Amino acid sequence: MIDNIEYNTERIKLIIPEYGRHIQKMVNQVTAIENKEERNKMAKAIIGVMGNLNPHLRDVPDFQHKLWDQLFIMSDFKLDVDSPFEKPSKELLEERPEPLEYPQNHPKYRFYGNNIKRMIDVANSWDDGEMKEALVYTIANHMKKCFLNWNKDTVEDAVIFDHLFELSDGRINLINSAEELSESSSLMRQKKKSQKNQGQKNQRNRNKKRY
Helix, strand or coil: CHHHCCCHHHCCCCCCHHHHHHHHHHHHHHHHCCCHHHHHHHHHHHHHHHHHCCCCCCCCHHHHHHHHHHHHHHCCCCCCCCCCCCCCCHHHHHCCCCCCCCCCCCCCCHHHCHHHHHHHHHHHHCCCCHHHHHHHHHHHHHHHHHHHHHCCCCCCHHHHHHHHHHHCCCCCCCCCCCCCCCCHHHHHHHHHHHHHHHHHHHHHHHHCCCC
16 A cells, blocks of 8 residues: 555646646646547636635636636646637746846945935926925935934034035035024934834734734
């Protein structure tokens, strides 16, 4: 009896393991049927079984398309049946995607992050007025907070204004501004409060009953 035991390591590798070996055997069986009418009937039955694994999605048109594509894939594209959708191409499936183009930004002041430069560009595109002024000071305060995250010591507003002037290509000039940014202690206190709230939230999640 022990000699007849079949181990998964000795079996043929499953093409889509999520469906299990029984579905794969059904696909292999329908692929070998010579009568096309019978193949069509069996293929629809297999699609029904595959859909039952995700009953909340089985009647969604896009999901039906996915099921038929997976049926052809599991047959190694050898199954010849009348599908309500275009049969997928093996060459297209095996085609390697184009490599993603990652942004190669190397900002001078990395502690501000790339989003600050995007925010500054948006501010530069706005017309002068109260809205733009409010955005500019919001950006400056955020830059100050980022600076303090990188350097725990206090930082003068003049340093932030100089950096903002440089990053905006000279289009945003607060160097001679009489208005002051938020106090360093206030910005750091906001950060600690946010961290504390996040910690309390994580603790509440850990204390929830698991059923």
